[in-house]
Amino acid sequence: MENKNINHFNYLTVNEKDREWGMFLTTCGYQSIPPSKVNPFLSIHPSVYGFNTKRGRVLDEFQLLFIVNGAGSFESTHYQHTQISAGSIILLFPGEWHTYSYSAETGWDEYWVGFDGLNVRNMMKNSFFSLSNPVFKIGIDDEFISFYKSIIEYAEQEATGYQQVASSIVRHMLGLLYFKNQNSLFSDREVVEKINQARIIIRDNINNHISPAEVAERLGLGYSWFRKAFKKYAGISPAQFQLQIRLQRAKELLLNTNLSVSEIAYELTFDTPGQFSTFFRQKANMTPKEFRNTGRLKMGVEAELTGEDTVGSVE
Numbered sequence: 001m002e003n004k005n006i007n008h009f010n011y012l013t014v015n016e017k018d019r020e021w022g023m024f025l026t027t028c029g030y031q032s033i034p035p036s037k038v039n040p041f042l043s044i045h046p047s048v049y050g051f052n053t054k055r056g057r058v059l060d061e062f063q064l065l066f067i068v069n070g071a072g073s074f075e076s077t078h079y080q081h082t083q084i085s086a087g088s089i090i091l092l093f094p095g096e097w098h099t100y101s102y103s104a105e106t107g108w109d110e111y112w113v114g115f116d117g118l119n120v121r122n123m124m125k126n127s128f129f130s131l132s133n134p135v136f137k138i139g140i141d142d143e144f145i146s147f148y149k150s151i152i153e154y155a156e157q158e159a160t161g162y163q164q165v166a167s168s169i170v171r172h173m174l175g176l177l178y179f180k181n182q183n184s185l186f187s188d189r190e191v192v193e194k195i196n197q198a199r200i201i202i203r204d205n206i207n208n209h210i211s212p213a214e215v216a217e218r219l220g221l222g223y224s225w226f227r228k229a230f231k232k233y234a235g236i237s238p239a240q241f242q243l244q245i246r247l248q249r250a251k252e253l254l255l256n257t258n259l260s261v262s263e264i265a266y267e268l269t270f271d272t273p274g275q276f277s278t279f280f281r282q283k284a285n286m287t288p289k290e291f292r293n294t295g296r297l298k299m300g301v302e303a304e305l306t307g308e309d310t311v312g313s314v315e
Contacts, residue, residue, distance in 0.1 A: 007031045010155045018163040022119035025166050026061050028112065028151050033070070035107040049101070056099030062124075063092040063114045064173065065100070066144060070108030074100040078131035087139040089177065093124070093131055111148035115170050128178055136177050147173050194219050195233050198226070202242050206249050209269040212238035247283050250276070254292040261288045 009029040018024040033048055051057040056075075066089045074090055075081040076098035084090070084100065086108070092098055094116070102108040123129070138144065147169050154166040198215050215238060216226035230238045246268050253264045265276035280288045 008152050008156075010152065012155055012163070014163065018167075019117065021117070021164050021167065023115060023117035023167040023171060024163050025113060025115050025151070025155065025170065027063075027114035028148070028155050028166075030109075030111050030148065030152065032109045033102050033107045036104050051099075053099050053101040056097050058095060058097050059092055059114075060094050061114045061116045062094060062120060063112055064170070065090040065092065066111040066148060068109045068111065068140060068145060070102055070106040072100060072102040072106075072108050074098070074135065076131070076134060079134055082135065084135070085137075087137060087141070089136045089138055089144070091129055091134045091136070091177075093134070096131055111145070113148065113151055113170055115167060117167070119171070120174070123174065129174075133181075136181060138177070138180055144173065144176075191229055192233065194221065194226075195230055198230060198238060199234075199241065202238070203245060206245055207267055207269060212242060243279075243283070247280070250280060250288070251284070251291065251295075254288055255295045261292075264288070 007030060009027075009031070011027055012025050014024045014026070031048075067084055067086055069086050071086065072084045073081060074084050076092075076096055078096065079098075090100065151166045151169055154162040154169075197219060201210070201215050201218060202212075212227065213223045216223040219226070227237055230241070234241060236244070250264060250268060253259055253267070254261075257264075259267065261277065262273040265273040268276065270276035270279065277287055280286075280291070284291055286294070
């Protein structure tokens with residue numbers, strides 16, 4: 001490690017603006033713990049952790065702990081005692097008893113960042129992460145190491161606005177962890193490939209009337225299985241995916257072309273302009289004409305500021 005034997009530790013202050021941002025940092029740092037003949041679970045080690053590893057502790061914040069070298073163990077109320085190896089990230093939850101420690105034979109190097117706020121509380125409340133799955137084995141990821149280093153650098157400078165940029169880095173890290181974890185659940189690459197092919201077919205046939213059942217048939221799949229697999233991987237059904245793509249295309253045509261509402265309806269293979277208008281109003285909470293007029297008005301204001309021309313209005 002580049003930072004070997006160089007330890008950093010920061011307690012961070014939080015003001016009202018930081019809280020209004022929705023996420024703020026409370027602590028961050030790096031620590032290199034060398035191998036030791038002493039069993040870390042049999043002593044308090046205040047200079048290493050500041051808590052008795054045998055009794056454990058409970059935090060009132062979230063923390064992301066990244067083990068980048070060595071090995072050890074971790075345990076919490078909802079997660080049984082397990083061995084931790086280099087390349088593991090542990091997500092610690094507020095109010096959750098836990099304990100962890102390095103192996104006496106190897107020691108370990110760790111980065112950590114503590115954080116809290118309304119946005120992250122809502123993230124956890126909506127089950128993006130769970131108490132029963134707090135350990136992520138991502139490997140020795142240089143990208144994550146650079147994130148921690150950037151956070152420590154911003155924290156040490158304490159320049160105005162550092163909380164906003166540093167907490168945004170943590171939010172990005174959480175997003176990447178969620179992404180990696182979700183994709184690790186789909187070990188069958190053939191299934192993932194089929195779903196990706198389905199999305200390509202739907203996008204390529206946005207102006208053609210092709211049903212999700214026909215997409216499944218093209219791929220040689222049973223529709224029931226295809227729909228279930230697609231929704232599990234993409235988070236929405238293939239029919240909803242198709243509707244969202246058509247809505248995005250409709251908005252693009254309304255704002256950037258002179259096609260009438262009727263012409264757009266038929267281009268997107270709706271049976272009637274009325275059917276298209278009903279669909280658009282349900283999804284966008286306004287009629288196609290209202291969306292076009294509102295968007296063109298905003299574009300007109302921006303054009304005045306930039307000196308650019310806009311597409312002419314069409315009734």
